[in-house]
Amino acid sequence: MFIVDVVLSGLVLGGIYALIAMGLTLQYGVARIMNLAYGEFTIAACFAAYVLFTVSGVNPIIALAVAMPASFVINWLVYAIFMTPLVKRAPDAGALEVDSILATFGLLFVVQGVLLVIFGGTYFSYSYLAVPVQILGSAVALNRLLAAGIALAIALALYLLLMKTRMGTAVRAVAVNPASARLVGIDTARYAAFAFALGGALVAASGVLVSMFFTFNASMGVVFTMKALIIVIMGGVGNVLGALAAGLILGLAEALSAGFLDSGLTMAVNFALFLAILLWRPAGLFGKRAR
Amino acid sequence: MNTTRRAALGGIASAAIISTAHAQTGPIRIGYSISRTGPNAGGANVTTLPNYQLWVRTVNEAGGLRVPGGARRQIEVVEYDDRSQSEEAVRNVDRLINQDRVDFVLPPWGTGLNLAVGAVLNRGGHPHLAVTSVTERIPELVQRWPNAFFFLGRSSAASEALVTTLQGLQRGQGLGNTVALASVQDQFGIELVNAGRAALNRAGFRIVMDRQYPLGQQDLAPLLAEAARANPEIFIAFSYPPDTLAITEQARIANFNPRVFYTAVGTAFPLFRQRFAANAEGVMGIGGVDISSPRIRDYVARHTQVVGRPPDGWASPVTYASLEVLEQAIAQVGTDRAALIRAIGSGTFDTIVGSIRMENNQRIAQPWVGQWQGENFVAVGGAGTLTPVQFPKPAWRPA
Numbered sequence: 001m002f003i004v005d006v007v008l009s010g011l012v013l014g015g016i017y018a019l020i021a022m023g024l025t026l027q028y029g030v031a032r033i034m035n036l037a038y039g040e041f042t043i044a045a046c047f048a049a050y051v052l053f054t055v056s057g058v059n060p061i062i063a064l065a066v067a068m069p070a071s072f073v074i075n076w077l078v079y080a081i082f083m084t085p086l087v088k089r090a091p092d093a094g095a096l097e098v099d100s101i102l103a104t105f106g107l108l109f110v111v112q113g114v115l116l117v118i119f120g121g122t123y124f125s126y127s128y129l130a131v132p133v134q135i136l137g138s139a140v141a142l143n144r145l146l147a148a149g150i151a152l153a154i155a156l157a158l159y160l161l162l163m164k165t166r167m168g169t170a171v172r173a174v175a176v177n178p179a180s181a182r183l184v185g186i187d188t189a190r191y192a193a194f195a196f197a198l199g200g201a202l203v204a205a206s207g208v209l210v211s212m213f214f215t216f217n218a219s220m221g222v223v224f225t226m227k228a229l230i231i232v233i234m235g236g237v238g239n240v241l242g243a244l245a246a247g248l249i250l251g252l253a254e255a256l257s258a259g260f261l262d263s264g265l266t267m268a269v270n271f272a273l274f275l276a277i278l279l280w281r282p283a284g285l286f287g288k289r290a291r
Numbered sequence: 292m293n294t295t296r297r298a299a300l301g302g303i304a305s306a307a308i309i310s311t312a313h314a315q316t317g318p319i320r321i322g323y324s325i326s327r328t329g330p331n332a333g334g335a336n337v338t339t340l341p342n343y344q345l346w347v348r349t350v351n352e353a354g355g356l357r358v359p360g361g362a363r364r365q366i367e368v369v370e371y372d373d374r375s376q377s378e379e380a381v382r383n384v385d386r387l388i389n390q391d392r393v394d395f396v397l398p399p400w401g402t403g404l405n406l407a408v409g410a411v412l413n414r415g416g417h418p419h420l421a422v423t424s425v426t427e428r429i430p431e432l433v434q435r436w437p438n439a440f441f442f443l444g445r446s447s448a449a450s451e452a453l454v455t456t457l458q459g460l461q462r463g464q465g466l467g468n469t470v471a472l473a474s475v476q477d478q479f480g481i482e483l484v485n486a487g488r489a490a491l492n493r494a495g496f497r498i499v500m501d502r503q504y505p506l507g508q509q510d511l512a513p514l515l516a517e518a519a520r521a522n523p524e525i526f527i528a529f530s531y532p533p534d535t536l537a538i539t540e541q542a543r544i545a546n547f548n549p550r551v552f553y554t555a556v557g558t559a560f561p562l563f564r565q566r567f568a569a570n571a572e573g574v575m576g577i578g579g580v581d582i583s584s585p586r587i588r589d590y591v592a593r594h595t596q597v598v599g600r601p602p603d604g605w606a607s608p609v610t611y612a613s614l615e616v617l618e619q620a621i622a623q624v625g626t627d628r629a630a631l632i633r634a635i636g637s638g639t640f641d642t643i644v645g646s647i648r649m650e651n652n653q654r655i656a657q658p659w660v661g662q663w664q665g666e667n668f669v670a671v672g673g674a675g676t677l678t679p680v681q682f683p684k685p686a687w688r689p690a
Contacts, residue, residue, distance in 0.1 A: 002520060009512035112328065121332030121340075123557075125536055125566050131689065132544045140512075141544045213540065214509055215533040215562075219332040219375075223507065258513040264476055264503035 004138045006259035007252070012140060014251020015148025018244040019209065020224055021231035022154060023202030029238015030175040030195035033083055034097050036104040038203060038228055039221030040111035045071065045207020046216045047115060050124050060128055060208050061146075067204040075200025079193045082107070087192070093178075108221065115218035125215040143212035150209060154202065155244040162240065171195055175238045230270075234277055236284030245285055249273065319356050319626060321347070322369035322393035324383030324408070326400055329375025333532060335400035337560060338423055341598040342610040343368075343397060348597060350618065357622040369393055377407035384408045388415040394626050395617065402426050402478060409436050418632045420613040423606050425449070427482050433652040438632050441653045442613050443606060446479060447486030448673075449555075449577055450529075452659030454490040456672030456680065457525060457551065464682045466550060467524035471500040473514055473538070474529035483529040483555060499523050509537040512545075519547040532557030535576070536566060543570060543687040550683035551575065559604035559661055559668045571663040573684030578605020579661025579670030582678075586643045604661055604668030609654075612642035645675065 020042065027035045035041075048067050052058040058066075082103060090096035129146060132139035162168035173181040174191045181188050206224075210216075231250065235242025250270055257269040281287060323343060326335040347366050350356055355363035369391050373380035380399050387393045388411065396417050398405050405424035409432070412419040419439040426432075429441045460466040470491055474484035484503070491498060499521040502514055511534065518526055519542075526549040528538050535557035542552065557563060558576020567574075580587050590611060594602040602608060617631075619640050624630040639648045647654055660672025662680060669678040 002516065005516040006513050009510070009516070013510050013512075116328065116332075121327060121336035123333045123337070123532055123536075123560070123562055125562055127540075127566055130540055130544065132546065138516075139545050141540070213537075215536045217333045217336075219328050219330060254510070255513050258504070259517070262502065263473075263508075263511075263514050264505065266508070267505045 002259065004136045006255050008135060008138050008140055010252035010255030011248065012144045012148040012251070013255060014248035015151040016144065016206075016210065016247075017227060017231055017251050018155060018247025019147060019151030019202075019206045021228040021235070021243045021247055022151070022158065022240060023199040023206065024225075024228040025232045025235065025238055025240060025243045026158075026195045026199035026202065028232055030171055031079065031083075031192040031199070032087075032093055032096050032178075033079070033100040033104065033196055035107075035199075036101055036225060037107040037111055037221070038104075039224035039226075040108050040115070041071065041075075041200065041203045041221075042207040042210070042224040043216055043218065043221045044111060044115060045204040046211035046214070047119060047124070047218075048204075049208040049211040050126060053126055053128060060212050063208050064205055067208050068201040071204030072197045072201040075203075076193055076197035078107070078200075079196040083196065084189070084193075087189070112218055112221060119218055121217055121219060123215050123217045126211075128212045130213065141213060143209075147206075147209040147212065150205065151247070152244070154205065155240055158240045230274055232284075234274055234284055236287035239284070239286040242284055242286035316362065316364065318365040318367035319395070319621075320367045320369060320391070320393040321395050321397060322371075322387035322391055323397040324371045324373045324380050324387065324399050326375040326404070327372040329373075331375035331399075331401050331404065334423070337532075337562075337603055338606045339400040339610055341594065341602070342607055342614065345594055345597050346611060346614040346618075349593070356618060359623070359625045373399060373404065375404075377404055380404045380408050381411055384411045388412075388417065395628075397614075398422065398424070406432075409439055412436075413438050416628050416632075418617070418628065418635055420617060420635075422610045422613050425479060425482075427486070429653060430651070437636075437652065439652060440613075440616075440635055440649055442609050442647075444653060444655060444657060446482035447490075448655075449659045450483050450487035451490045452673040453487065453527070453553065453575075454494050454496075456660045457496070458494055459672075460551065460680060460682055464680075466682070468496045469499050469521075469523040470496050470525045470527060471518040471521050471523040471549070472498055472527050472529075473500075473502050473504065473511075473518065475506055475508075475531050475534060476503050477506045477531065479556070480529045480531065487527065487529065496525070504534070506531070507533070509533055511537050511541050514538075515541040515545050515547055518542075519545045523549055525549055525551040525553070527551075527553045529555045530557070531555075532560060532562075536563065539563075539567060539570075539574065543567075546687060548684075548686045552684050553660075556605075558663075561601045561603065564663060564666070564668075570687055572665070573662065573681050575660060575662045575671070575680075575684075576605075576668070577659065577661065578603070579658040579668060579673070580604050580608055581645070581658070581676040582667045582669050583676060584643075584645070590643045608644050609657075612640075612644045612647060615642040616640045616647055 024038050027033050049060045049063045052063045086099040129143040131142050133142050170186045174188050178188045231246045235246035253273050254266045257266050325340050326332050351365050355365040371383040387396050400423050402424045405421045413436045422442045425443050425446050429445050474480045535554040553575040555577045559578040564571045620631050620634040624634045656674035658670030658673040658675045661668045662671045671680045
């Protein structure tokens, strides 16, 4: 049935959007680093998955087990080496945001440059789990379904981690008010680094999963940064469930407008929705209840 | 490879500058501005840059460009990245002409950038070998820029050749007349679909779906679901490389099996065949090469050896052929640019894609419709040596 096709593809797309945005919401919301190189890290993970798959025959699901910890460590180092000096000298959150935008803007070109030197500028693509799965009589690509499912699982796991554990409570405290968090004995620098690195692990997860069906090249990072930024702002900065909700809303809106209006209007519909939600709730869907 | 070559040439260049007679015996300096980064990098790195590199290497290994009198002069390259931005491309070309004072400028990749630098090249009196520049406005452009040569022709020629090929299948093979159209919302996609829609209507085809999607869109499941529901005999997507792959993948997932399946730009990329393997069989697209030609086979082999992958089956060989035209024109008249423009406009040149003769600064006769048959993207429609269409396209197989 057509409506099933449309809704299902919208939900799958929304899950993928949420997956792309979840790392940024941690990096921006908790560590307060507006990471403009975010999309470049996504693409780097796409390349890692590509190389592991085509050269070593490692399937992308197993590649997750390599890419996520590696990216966690790399992002921890990025935070410790490049971001800590900025955090230390910034008088307030606004100044840190400006500084981090400038610093990560530079980082963007470094990562992109390295990828260009290694891989050149051509398109890359491979095929993995590109098999149809029938759901309610509608065919969905298994790789996309898997990516959306993993996004959901990660969102729930993160939610539980943040809401139910002592560590999560500390991370939320840092997100809400770094100055006061220090007063109750939370090592804010360490938790911010942890949140940034965790965000990095999620970037790797999204890059690896997206590479299964996305045609990419070294210059495409900005596509992911923009998408993630829209979702993070729409969902409420630093809010994992907000990112999930915003991703699903955008995915569904895109599929519904493609299915029932015109596929040429998907962008217009998405941005109209984005504007409407920001007018209604300037801090994003879940923005007020900071966590 | 790049660094070593440039270092070696740098040595030759500095030696030459010391000599006062370098205008006659020193290297010929060729400059280009290319999109190494940004959204155009994908196209530039498949179609344009590898062919510039291959050509320079081939010429220099043979001793250099032949000039009248029989001497040979090495090529020295000056390269800039335009970051896919037209202002940057214009600045770069201006700098190549006025500061670096190169002998010739090779064009950037893409219609937009070619049109952007057209005026600067025209003012500088440089020949403009516009290859990856396909638009409806070519007949007007060549009036304004008599130094510009268009090697790939107009968008409507591509669409009309496709419709002619489809009519041939209707007459000879019993193809039906229902068509589903999809197109990308960007200059070339819009020009292709406008001309295609008109040609299909004129030829009596019935368009059962006509959808556009935004540039860069790779999530096209709803579009393909709608196409599958319309159940047409023919599916035509006037698409760009990333969406060409996404559309083909989604058609396979949805088990959508029209008898003719056409995706435009990017179908001819080796990546397409690598990604879809046996499922590429029978897919049609823009371009196509005459694989019976030994020169094309030799070109593919050299490209694969030097660049590390085969060329695409549309604009790559034509880009290389445009450089052969330049090379042969220089051999005839030397480096005087005005004489060179006249020579390119009036001469007949023997290239890897066959004999090229400009008509009003345009190459008109060429293959326009290609199809994957085995390992090759062969020409099946348009002009030139054509292979019969494989019809109907075999149904998708499970990957």
